[in-house]
Amino acid sequence: MEFESNYSLIKNTSESAAWSSKLPQGLDLEVSHHPITMRNIANLIIAMERLKGGEGVTMGTEFKDKDLLNFLLESAVEEHIVLELESAPPASRRGAGFSSKSQYECSVTDSENKCWVLMNEAMELHAMMLQGGSSYHKVHLSLSTYVKPVPIETEARPVALGIKGSNLYLSCSKSGGRPTLHLEEVADKEQLKSISQESDMVRFLFYRRNTGVDISTLESAGFRNWFISTDMQQDTKPVDMCQKAAPNRLTTFTIQRHN
Numbered sequence: 001m002e003f004e005s006n007y008s009l010i011k012n013t014s015e016s017a018a019w020s021s022k023l024p025q026g027l028d029l030e031v032s033h034h035p036i037t038m039r040n041i042a043n044l045i046i047a048m049e050r051l052k053g054g055e056g057v058t059m060g061t062e063f064k065d066k067d068l069l070n071f072l073l074e075s076a077v078e079e080h081i082v083l084e085l086e087s088a089p090p091a092s093r094r095g096a097g098f099s100s101k102s103q104y105e106c107s108v109t110d111s112e113n114k115c116w117v118l119m120n121e122a123m124e125l126h127a128m129m130l131q132g133g134s135s136y137h138k139v140h141l142s143l144s145t146y147v148k149p150v151p152i153e154t155e156a157r158p159v160a161l162g163i164k165g166s167n168l169y170l171s172c173s174k175s176g177g178r179p180t181l182h183l184e185e186v187a188d189k190e191q192l193k194s195i196s197q198e199s200d201m202v203r204f205l206f207y208r209r210n211t212g213v214d215i216s217t218l219e220s221a222g223f224r225n226w227f228i229s230t231d232m233q234q235d236t237k238p239v240d241m242c243q244k245a246a247p248n249r250l251t252t253f254t255i256q257r258h259n
Contacts, residue, residue, distance in 0.1 A: 097196040098146040098158050098205060105164055105258040106143045110230045110250045111215075115139070116239060118163060123183050124238040125170075127230035127250075140164040140258065146205065149197055156207035158221060160192055170228070171203040172220040172241055179223040179241045214254050217244075227251040 108116045114127040115138040130137060146158040161170040163183070169192070171184040186192060186204070195201045205221035206228065218228040220241060229249040231237040242249040 097194055097199070098148060098202075100160075100193045101145045101147050103142055103144045106141050107138050107256050107258065108141065109254050109256070111252045111254075112230075112232065112250060114230060114235060116141075118183075119238075122238070123168075125181075125183065126235055126238055128235040143255070144192065146195075156209035156219065158205045159208045159218075160204050161206065161218075162186075169204050170206070172206070172222055172226065173203050174223075179220060179226045181228060181238070181240045208255075211252060214256065215252055216255055217251050218253065228253075 110127050112127075113129065115130050115135075116125050117128045117130070117137045118124075118139050119126055125139065128137070140163075142162040142164050144160040144162070146160070148158050162168060167185045167187060167189070168183045169186050171182045172179050173182060174180070175182075184204075191201060192204060195205060202222045203220075207219040207221055208216045209219065210216050220226045220228075223241070225243055226241045227244055228239060229242040229246065229251045230239050232248045232250055242251065244251055
């Protein structure tokens, strides 16, 4: 039995092993090394269907253009579906975010040994030199560490900083055209246990990068290259955000763990 598609039927060829299970018993298929076209492929598919007694295939010696079109469209649709499934991200990566891992109490002093102090009326943190019996004004923080999503650009560890015994957390958001540091009340702390990368809750996260023993910088996760900083000379100015090279600002801190 011959077809015009330059394909012939012979027995026991190694090149046709992949197709042998689809042919009637006792027959194998060898593909000649002529240039292959889509019409050749369609002829081959139709020839195999005829040998198997397939339904829905034109039974004359030739097939119509609409038959070829149907075969091509069916193949294209099936391939498209496979590609979409293969390219879809795993469920574990969809909606990936920052997950809270642990929490501990700490206090923070800048490189000039000034402590963070809470100014309740202004709802601000100031960095002040405390002496003797005034050390009780030092703010104690609840520092929460997070597992960061993979992949992520920085090796620093994400953290959230809350005022111990309150619902106040440090956050960074834009005000007056630049990122600024705020004390923000969080009514439901459960919201901070898992934070999506695309969520506005990222404003509560800072990347802690260690630059020495217990010495760290705190970079905003939402505004890269903006760091928590204190004024180099005055203790009447609030703790705020700055870019690392900003003059008269201190961006390195000693974070002392208390438990």
